[in-house]
Amino acid sequence: MAGNKAMNSPWMYAFGMLAIMIPSHAFSTFYSYYYVDKLGLGLGLATLARVIFMIWDAVNQPMAGYFSDRTNSRHGRRKPWLYASIPLFFLAFYLVFSAPEGLPQGGQGGLFAWFLVALLLFEAVATILWVNYGALFPELFGGDRIRKKASAIQQGYQIVAILIGSAVAPILFNGLGFGMMAVIFGLLFVLFMVLFLRFTQEDPALREGPKMGLKESFAATLKNKPFWIFNLSNSFAQTVNGLLSSMIPFYAKYVLRIPETQVTLLLASIFVSVIPLVGVWFWLIKRMDSVKAWRLSLLAYALSVIPLWFGQTLAGGIIAGIIVGFGLAGFLVTPPVVNSLIIDLDYKETGRRREGIYTAVSGFITRSSGLISAVAFLIVGVFTGYKSGDEPGSDPELTFRILISAVPLALLAISYAMSFFVKLQGAKEPRDQDAGH
Structure with a gap:
């Protein structure tokens, strides 16, 4: 694929933002509405789940970055994680919006457990996606001018994703239900992610060289x-x-x-x-x-x-x-x-x-x-x-x-x-x- 102008172009890289942001924005906008207003989960339990969610986020974000940096495969450091996350993210997003029908009637415990597990699973996979996608930016775009151009294109795609996640989601879940909304947005995610990854190629030279240990890596980051x-x-x-x-x-x-x-x-x-x-x-x-x-x-x-x-x-x-x-x-x-x-x-x-x-x-x-x-x-x-x-x-x-x-x-x-x-x-x-x- 040498000479392919689409390879590692800002326009193709931005499809990754479009892919991840459509379901992510729909998630952040409507998950509370779905569980609290539609399914009747108590606001206190929903808040407790959110606190646990934040603690989990604090742990898994740095760990995802650390393990990504230490990956050394023939496909690169980031792409193996991104490919592996595609089916898991689709599944996690669907689980968030497809609580079994009997849970709300079975008391708050079962619904809370489903909500918490789905939330933590979604967050774990989303973290892997965001960390590895974001880590590609400074590698793929090595010049100041191209970085500014790539960032502008990427943010334009992000706004399109926000509009889809905000405006289309209510139409879908009102007409087809939350589960089908998750399936449709999940399929869009798969389509755009595969397109982005198909035209992304990491530099093999960057996989080489010494790696920092966990303690050393965090110490250097804290000192920056x-x-x-x-x-x-x-x-x-x-x-x-x-x-x-x-x-x-x-x-x-x-x-x-x-x-x-x-x-x-x-x-x-x-x-x-x-x-x-x-x-x-x-x-x-x-x-x-x-x-x-x-x-x-x-x-x-x-x-x-x-x-x-x-x-x-x-x-x-x-x-x-x-x-x-x-x-x-x-x-x-x-x-x-x-x-x-x-x-x-x-x-x-x-x-x-x-x-x-x-x-x-x-x-x-x-x-x-x-x-x-x-x-x-x-x-x-x-x-x-x-x-x-x-x-x-x-x-x-x-x-x-x-x-x-x-x-x-x-x-x-x-x-x-x-x-x-x-x-x-x-x-x-x-x-x-x-x-x-």
Whole structure:
């Protein structure tokens, strides 16, 4: 397949993002709704499962990265894990949304057990997929310009996946049931994953060389100051991504005072606009230093949430949503490029290829950002008197103006300030080494 322009191209690599993100977004959006609202699992048990889920995630992410880095097969380090995960992920996703019919009537114990096991299995396989997929990025794209291009294309595919997972999933489970929705999304996952892997080829030379032991690998990662500051900064910005999505329905109801049927328009104003705007960001940053481009994206994201405070009508909300889309697009495009540069510097210093462990640890830090969002909601609710839809307090409009604009602005300001402490000493951004791209 030498000379095949599709091999290791950004467009084919991005099919992996499309494959994994369609079921992953449907999972994160609807699994609580399925078990709590549809099957009647108690909220306390659902929360307990989520806590166990987070603990499990903290353990399996670094381990997945460590074992991936140490793999040495003729097919590469990452591809064997990715191929092996395809049927397991399909099965795990189906199990999450196919609880046996008798479980809800048999008491909470059986339903909780099914939910917990399915959740942990799904998380374990998803971790292997995300770690190995992400670890391929700095290996496949060895130049600054091609990395920026690949990241822009990848994030465009991610937004398409989010739209499919958000908009198509309700149509499928309302018409065919949750189990069939899982089957259809699972088949799309298999199709796009096979397409991505068919046109992905790892560099055999990177399998060679000394390997770090587990203790040594973690010690080196813990000592990497730029890595930790970069990921902690990103965790605050990542919190904003989840906070905006979850607050949109409340914002529509209490601030814009529009019916639920128009919430989709607000979500679309943000996520649909991101698709062309990632191209704008690629044009902006392709001539910039990667760290400065990332810092600029954080500033733009912070400024973009301000108009949400002034929303009054559906039209105003849509305009504000498009502006947010611009900031979000920049944040989606730039971090993978900086992360790859940090990994390059680590290789220069240690002589070891450790993309897996870095991808795994950064993934855990980023996913833990949900705790910041929960704490922010709790603090603002106490401050304004909002408890629930039944007890919204005296000024729910203020509650959700704060949560959708003021809190994101504060979090992004922290993220932006922290970005100035990311100093990549001796970082010389590699020239593009991928003539075929």
